[in-house]
Amino acid sequence: MNWFSLLFxxxxxxxxxxxxxxxxxxxxxxxxxxxxxxxLALAVLKLSSNRVVRALCEGFTTFFRGIPDLLSxxxxxxxxxxxxxxxxxxxxxxxxxELNAFFAGVIALSVVVAAYSSEVWVAALKAVPRGQxxxxxxxxxxxxxxFFLVLMPQLIRVALPGxxxxxxxxxxxxxxxxxxxxxxxxxxxSEASKNTTRPILFYSAAAAIYLVFSILSGLVQSNxxxxxxxxxx
Amino acid sequence: MKTMKxxxxxxxxxxxxxxxxxxxxxxxxxxxxDASYAPFESVxxxxxxxxxxxxxxxxxxxxxxVTCTFQNQDWDGIIPALLAGKFDAIFSSMNxxxxxKKKVMFSDMYYATPIVFxxxxxxxxxxxxxxxxxGKTIGTQSSTIHANFLEAFYKDxxxxxxxxxxxxxLDLASGRIDYVVxxxxxxxxxxxxxxxxxxxxxxxxxxxxxxxxxxxxxxxRPEDAELRDMINKAIxxxxxxxxxxxxxxxxxxxxIRGKQVTN
Numbered sequence: 001m002n003w004f005s006l007l008f009x010x011x012x013x014x015x016x017x018x019x020x021x022x023x024x025x026x027x028x029x030x031x032x033x034x035x036x037x038x039x040l041a042l043a044v045l046k047l048s049s050n051r052v053v054r055a056l057c058e059g060f061t062t063f064f065r066g067i068p069d070l071l072s073x074x075x076x077x078x079x080x081x082x083x084x085x086x087x088x089x090x091x092x093x094x095x096x097x098e099l100n101a102f103f104a105g106v107i108a109l110s111v112v113v114a115a116y117s118s119e120v121w122v123a124a125l126k127a128v129p130r131g132q133x134x135x136x137x138x139x140x141x142x143x144x145x146x147f148f149l150v151l152m153p154q155l156i157r158v159a160l161p162g163x164x165x166x167x168x169x170x171x172x173x174x175x176x177x178x179x180x181x182x183x184x185x186x187x188x189x190s191e192a193s194k195n196t197t198r199p200i201l202f203y204s205a206a207a208a209i210y211l212v213f214s215i216l217s218g219l220v221q222s223n224x225x226x227x228x229x230x231x232x233x
Numbered sequence: 234m235k236t237m238k239x240x241x242x243x244x245x246x247x248x249x250x251x252x253x254x255x256x257x258x259x260x261x262x263x264x265x266x267d268a269s270y271a272p273f274e275s276v277x278x279x280x281x282x283x284x285x286x287x288x289x290x291x292x293x294x295x296x297x298x299v300t301c302t303f304q305n306q307d308w309d310g311i312i313p314a315l316l317a318g319k320f321d322a323i324f325s326s327m328n329x330x331x332x333x334k335k336k337v338m339f340s341d342m343y344y345a346t347p348i349v350f351x352x353x354x355x356x357x358x359x360x361x362x363x364x365x366x367x368g369k370t371i372g373t374q375s376s377t378i379h380a381n382f383l384e385a386f387y388k389d390x391x392x393x394x395x396x397x398x399x400x401x402x403l404d405l406a407s408g409r410i411d412y413v414v415x416x417x418x419x420x421x422x423x424x425x426x427x428x429x430x431x432x433x434x435x436x437x438x439x440x441x442x443x444x445x446x447x448x449x450x451x452x453x454r455p456e457d458a459e460l461r462d463m464i465n466k467a468i469x470x471x472x473x474x475x476x477x478x479x480x481x482x483x484x485x486x487x488x489i490r491g492k493q494v495t496n
Contacts (some may be wrong), residue, residue, distance in 0.1 A: 013278050053278040064408075078310075078317055085318060178457070180267075181305035183280050191276040194269055197427045 004199050013192035013202065020188030021209050027174045027184065030106050035113025035170070036163060042114055043121030064115035072112050077104040101180035117130055120162035124155045135232050157228040165222040171213055181208055185209055237449040259460060261300045264290050265320035268356030272422050272484050276305065285484040289322045289325040290344065292476050296467040309376060309396055312336055316454060323452040325429045326416065328378045330446040335453040340464045345491030347417035348379065349437045353408065354430045361436055366390045369411040378445045379414040379444070383493030385444060406431045414438070417487060448491045
C-alpha cells in the first residue's frame, strides 16, 4: 500500500491521527487555564509575609519541577486513584469514583504547569514597581481592583514570553498521556505504525502536526505580546 | 526512565494491594489489555480494540450474562492498573506463571501457543543454543516470560528489552538486533504484514515449567474469587458448545487451545 492510502484510504489511519490531534489540543487547552491560574496564585502566596505559606509553596514548586513530568502523571493516575478509593471506602460509598486517564492528564499537567509558571509569575510580580500599588491605593482602588486593573496588565506583559515557552512545553508534554493508553496524536501514530509496520511515515506525519501546532502557537503568542505591549515604548 | 516508571508503579501497586473490595454482583466486567499484540489484540484504524481475545472475552461475557468493556493499557503497568481497580480482568495473552500468581489470581488456561526464536531471513543458521548466540543481540518485550527465559539461559548474549513486542520486531526487520523471542503466531502475523520476506521463524522453544508456565489465562485481583469461578465456568461452556473452535478458526490456521489446566 502506498503512503496516501495508508493515511487517507478507506482503511487509512489519517482519521485516528486527526482524532488524536484533537485529544492533544483538548488536553493542552483544558490544562492551561488551571495551570497558569494556580501558578499565579502560587506566586502571590510565595511573596506572602507568612513563612509557613512561603515554605509550602516553595516545596510544591521544588517537588513538581524536580521530578519527571511522567512521574507526576503516574502519581496522579495511580496515587490519586488509590486515595479516592480509600476515602470512598472510609465514607462507605458503594461505587468508587473512577479517575479517567484524560482527567488524570489534565490534573497532572496543570500541577506541573502551575509549578513552572509560578516562577515566571514571581518574576513578573517583582518587576512591577512598588509605586504602582501606592498610586492605585491613593486613587482609592481596593486590593482586588488594584490587582486586576493595575497590576495584571503589567504582569501579563512581563510574563507572556515565559508563559509562551511553558505552553510550548505543555503542548508536547501532552504526549506523556499516551503511556496511559489514551489515543493522543503520538499514540495514534504509534498504533498506526505498529499495525502497518511503517513507523517513519506515521511518526513524520505526527511531527508535522506538532510543528503546525507550535508554529500557530508562536503566531498567537506574538500577537498577544504586541497587544500586551501597546502603550509601552 | 523506564526503571523509574516500573519502580513507581510497583511502589504504588504495593500500597494498593492492601485495599480489598467486598463481594459484589457483576453486571459489567471491565477488561484490560495491551492492544499491541496482533492478532490477539490490537487497535484498528477506528481506534477500537480488536482481535481473538476481544472476541473470546465477549463470548465468555455472553455466557456470564454480563457486559464486557475493553480498555487499552500498556503492558508495564497492566498488573498495577488491575490492582488499582482500573479494570477487573486482564485478557492480554498473559501467561500463567508462579511469579505473577504472587500478585494476581488466574482463570483456567485458555490458550497456549508455541514460543519461538526468529531472525533475519538472511540468517541461515538454525542453531539458537546459548553458545551459538553468545555476543548476539536478542530482543523481546520486557516483563514477559520471554524476558525471564532469556535472562535465565542467555546470559552471554546481549538482551534488549522493549515496552511492546512490536518494537523488537521492527528492530529485527531493520537489522538493529539479531534475534527476537516471542509468540509464534504474533511473530508470523508481523512478518506477514512486513512482507518482502524480511525475517523468519527459526525454531520453537520448549516451555520451561518454572519460567513459561502452562499457557495463557485471565488475571484478576486475588479477592475476586467469585469472578474467577464465573469465568472458569464460562471457559468450559465456550469450549463445550464449539464457540471456541469457531473463534479460533477465524484467526488461526492451527489449534491453540492446548491441554486443559485448572488453577
